[in-house]
Amino acid sequence: MFILWLFVMFGLPINVCLLEELCGNRCGCDFSVMKKLMKLEQEVETLKGALKEVTHIAKCKNVAFRAQLTQDLGSVTLGQKIVYDSVELNLGNAFHPFHGIFTAPCDGTYLFSITIGNSNKPGVVHLKKNNITIEYAWAGHNAGWDMGGVSTVARLNAGDDVWVEGRGIINGANSSDGIGVVKHTAFSGTLLHAL
Numbered sequence: 723m724f725i726l727w728l729f730v731m732f733g734l735p736i737n738v739c740l741l742e743e744l745c746g747n748r749c750g751c752d753f754s755v756m757k758k759l760m761k762l763e764q765e766v767e768t769l770k771g772a773l774k775e776v777t778h779i780a781k782c783k784n785v786a787f788r789a790q791l792t793q794d795l796g797s798v799t800l801g802q803k804i805v806y807d808s809v810e811l812n813l814g815n816a817f818h819p820f821h822g823i824f825t826a827p828c829d830g831t832y833l834f835s836i837t838i839g840n841s842n843k844p845g846v847v848h849l850k851k852n853n854i855t856i857e858y859a860w861a862g863h864n865a866g867w868d869m870g871g872v873s874t875v876a877r878l879n880a881g882d883d884v885w886v887e888g889r890g891i892i893n894g895a896n897s898s899d900g901i902g903v904v905k906h907t908a909f910s911g912t913l914l915h916a917l
Contacts, residue, residue: 785816785832785913786814786911786912786913787809787811787813787816787824789809789817789822790895791804791808791895791906791907792808792894794891795888795893796891797890799889803885804888804892805819805822811910814913822909823885825883826879828880828913829878830877830878830915830916831914831915832875832878833875834876834910835872835874835909835910836849836858836871836872836908836909837871837906838861838862838870838871838893839868839907840867840890840891840892840893841866842865842866843890844863845860845890845892845893846858846888847859847860847888848887848888849874849884850884850885851878852882857872862890862893
């Protein structure tokens, strides 16, 4: 019984079969009960792991955002972050509207889109991941109104930041097409697959 007490007291792994051989019935222990308890302990640990995974997936289940400009920004200098003044969707609250930054809530594969609309004056938007350009779009290099846009997929780790920087003229919306105000410059993203 003293040997069993030492193992339990110091949290040492107990080899039930070995104890059963050493002690036999002299220890006064019911080894079948001990075996069942150890099996239940293993099952509890397995369930804890599964619960942690389910919690992680639930946290990242609904992640999507769409932000747009309703007003022209005018001339933007190289490296200036674009802060969108209209956030129409922010599932999971991973997009920070006051800074224009999306922060990945979990590891995964994400889909991002950026658009820009300009008239006669050139402008460029760069999609940045942790300060590295991963895509860009431009508009306004031709006479009249035109739009540029791009969509891309990116692998992000939890905590990675994604944002849009501009350069040149950045217009926001146009209402001259007869269907009301149309927002041309936008940034959107969604989680495709959590890892």
